[in-house]
Amino acid sequence: MAATIAWLAVLAAAAAVEAASHVLGARWAGISSVVRHLSSRPVGRAALLALWAFVGLHVFARYTLPG
Amino acid sequence: MTRRAISAVTRGRRFAPLALAGGAAYAGWASGVVPFTWRAYVAVGVPVLVATAAVVRGGWHGAAPGPTRTDPGPSWRALVPWAALAAVAAGLEAAALALGGRSATVPTLSTVVDRALVWRLVRFALFCVWLAPVLMPALRAPSRLRPAARRGRPEAR
Numbered sequence: 582m583a584a585t586i587a588w589l590a591v592l593a594a595a596a597a598v599e600a601a602s603h604v605l606g607a608r609w610a611g612i613s614s615v616v617r618h619l620s621s622r623p624v625g626r627a628a629l630l631a632l633w634a635f636v637g638l639h640v641f642a643r644y645t646l647p648g
Numbered sequence: 649m650t651r652r653a654i655s656a657v658t659r660g661r662r663f664a665p666l667a668l669a670g671g672a673a674y675a676g677w678a679s680g681v682v683p684f685t686w687r688a689y690v691a692v693g694v695p696v697l698v699a700t701a702a703v704v705r706g707g708w709h710g711a712a713p714g715p716t717r718t719d720p721g722p723s724w725r726a727l728v729p730w731a732a733l734a735a736v737a738a739g740l741e742a743a744a745l746a747l748g749g750r751s752a753t754v755p756t757l758s759t760v761v762d763r764a765l766v767w768r769l770v771r772f773a774l775f776c777v778w779l780a781p782v783l784m785p786a787l788r789a790p791s792r793l794r795p796a797a798r799r800g801r802p803e804a805r
Contacts, residue, residue, distance in 0.1 A: 582709045584754040592735050598729045609729055610722030616676050631723060637778050639758060642688035643676060644765050648791065 655771045672776065679771035695782045702785070 602611035619625035678691035737757070744756040764770050 582753070584744070585760055587736075588755070588757060589739055591740070592800070593734055595730075595733055598733065601664045601729075608721070608726060610726035614722050615727070627705050630699060633699070633778075633781065634692075636698065637692045638689075640761060640765070641771070641775060641778070642683055642692045644683050644758070645764050646683075646762065646766055 667783050671779050675772055675775040675779055678776050679768050695779055699782050702782075 598609060602609040602614070616629065617628055630637055674691075674695075681687045681691050740754070741756055744751060744754045744759070745752050749756055750759075765774075
């Protein structure tokens with residue numbers, strides 16, 4: 582139970598960091614800034630594509646319903 | 649704007665609702681597919697193929713401009729919060745996998761997400777979010793027509 586709460590806290594913290602980046606500007610990088618600079622390089626684009634495909638495959642094609 | 653540019657933007661705007669509706673319909677179908685079946689792999693594979701083709705062609709909103717003097721990109725200090733979160737997530741995942749990956753007390757991230765995937769509406773919403781990068785080119789004006797946002801490059805004619 583505690584670990585599940587920890588996971589949810591990590592996700593909430595990520596959302597908070599993203600929101601804070603819009604307030605703090607360049608002091609905290611937002612996801613869009615990181616993705617934009619990663620995608621400016623072919624290796625970065627390939628890595629982002631691979632990560633996106635992995636997430637899709639794992640979440641939508643290979644999920645296991647509890648029960 | 650030239651007449652050709654106006655025409656292109658108008659075509660883009662007409663295509664956007666169609667792209668959104670198509671994406672939503674696709675997500676609706678994909679969210680109802682049984683996992684670990686060929687349909688599930690096809691549902692994920694088709695957008696992946698489309699995105700791969702776009703990236704290989706150098707598309708996907710057009711290649712983003714690289715670091716410039718006026719926009720060198722995020723500094724290492726600006727990335728500290730994300731690095732800290734990644735470290736915490738990696739630690740939790742490593743602990744869960746060390747316990748066999750099926751522990752009820754320390755679940756992996758996929759186990760936590762799986763609990764939410766029981767509801768089709770959640771699967772539909774998540775699929776729409778996942779599909780967004782593939783649909784975004786259809787929702788934007790052509791990149792070559794985007795003025796002055798491409799730093800350091802002359803406006804396309």
